[in-house]
Amino acid sequence: MIPAPFEYHSPTSLKEALDLLTSKEDVKLLAGGQSLVPLMKLRLAKPKHIVDLGGIPGLESIREEGDGISIGALATHAEVESSDLLRKRCPLLPQTAATIADVQVRNRGTLGGSLAHADPAGDLPATILALDAQMKTVGPKGERWIKAEDFFFGLLMTALEPDEILTEVKVPVLEHAKTAYLKAAQRASGFAVVGVAACLKLDARGTCEEIAVGVTGVADKAYRAAEVERRLKGKRLDAKLIEVAAYEVCRSIDVVEDINGSKEYRTHLARVYTGRAIEAALSA
Numbered sequence: 622m623i624p625a626p627f628e629y630h631s632p633t634s635l636k637e638a639l640d641l642l643t644s645k646e647d648v649k650l651l652a653g654g655q656s657l658v659p660l661m662k663l664r665l666a667k668p669k670h671i672v673d674l675g676g677i678p679g680l681e682s683i684r685e686e687g688d689g690i691s692i693g694a695l696a697t698h699a700e701v702e703s704s705d706l707l708r709k710r711c712p713l714l715p716q717t718a719a720t721i722a723d724v725q726v727r728n729r730g731t732l733g734g735s736l737a738h739a740d741p742a743g744d745l746p747a748t749i750l751a752l753d754a755q756m757k758t759v760g761p762k763g764e765r766w767i768k769a770e771d772f773f774f775g776l777l778m779t780a781l782e783p784d785e786i787l788t789e790v791k792v793p794v795l796e797h798a799k800t801a802y803l804k805a806a807q808r809a810s811g812f813a814v815v816g817v818a819a820c821l822k823l824d825a826r827g828t829c830e831e832i833a834v835g836v837t838g839v840a841d842k843a844y845r846a847a848e849v850e851r852r853l854k855g856k857r858l859d860a861k862l863i864e865v866a867a868y869e870v871c872r873s874i875d876v877v878e879d880i881n882g883s884k885e886y887r888t889h890l891a892r893v894y895t896g897r898a899i900e901a902a903l904s905a
């Protein structure tokens with residue numbers, strides 16, 4: 622349970638962090654340490670250099686900007702959960718952050734760390750997909766924005782290059798949207814065996830104008846339940862319609878199997894939780 626030796630660096634600017642990232646061999650960025658440190662203790666990760674992002678000012682801010690809300694990559698789950706701005710203008714994100722693990726993990730773990738780590742059972746990727754969020758990175762070639770749909774590649778794999786730092790996440794302001802995040806949690810850790818983020822808008826007559834359903838825990842990466850969305854968009858939602866649509870949540874998905882659940886059990890949970898999340902959003 623003791624990590625392999627490493628050299629610790631504590632840059633105070635993004636430039637300094639980037640210089641370290643590009644000039645040293647075998648470097649890992651450290652944010653909240655809630656995923657990286659356990660891996661290091663188990664010696665599944667043995668980086669020679671640790672670059673701690675915690676001393677870089679401004680990377681934890683949460684502010685309204687244009688038509689969206691900009692969240693610094695170092696904003697902790699607890700800061701996201703308790704942000705008045707997000708609660709009013711993009712409640713799905715605090716609703717999700719509040720379900721992560723326990724208060725100790727939420728006080729240390731960060732939004733950027735969760736997304737960069739891309740744990741297939743992590744909660745935030747489902748929500749980031751449902752929100753059509755965008756991720757801003759900086760690297761030696763400059764800055765770039767990556768859409769949520771292009772960000773997650775697979776188990777612990779993202780579109781981030783090894784020499785890039787995720788600095789910001791931009792989410793939309795949700796005017797009149799109804800949202801909910803529900804999960805069947807693994808008892809010991811709180812990770813999602815299945816987690817579903819639902820975000821929808823109804824028109825004046827109660828027809829579903831827009832719907833986004835993000836799913837985590839089911840496959841090797843979070844995904845949008847496109848067939849569920851297709852079956853509900855443009856319809857007046859009722860319990861039967863939602864149940865029938867939710868049945869399609871694993872359509873074309875290679876459902877994972879592990880000690881927390883067989884393929885059949887996960888598929889069943891995904892259907893049940895998709896229905897419940899949509900119903901919960903509707904009554905929000």
Ligand SMILES: Cc1cc2nc3c(=O)[nH]c(=O)nc-3n(C[C@H](O)[C@H](O)[C@H](O)COP(=O)(O)OP(=O)(O)OC[C@H]3O[C@@H](n4cnc5c(N)ncnc54)[C@H](O)[C@@H]3O)c2cc1C
Binds near residue numbers: 658
């Ligand atoms: C007991 C326990 C229970 C947990 N339960 C849950 C849960 O219920 N739901 C859930 O979603 N998560 C859970 N987690 C994980 C937690 O949410 C972590 O906070 C998160 O996965 C990683 O965030 P971090 O800031 O700690 O990142 P770190 O551990 O510091 O880093 C993780 C990885 O991301 C990279 N990285 C970090 N920041 C950046 C950046 N800005 N740019 C580029 N790369 C970066 C690091 O190099 C590293 O590879 C749990 C963790 C623990 C220890």
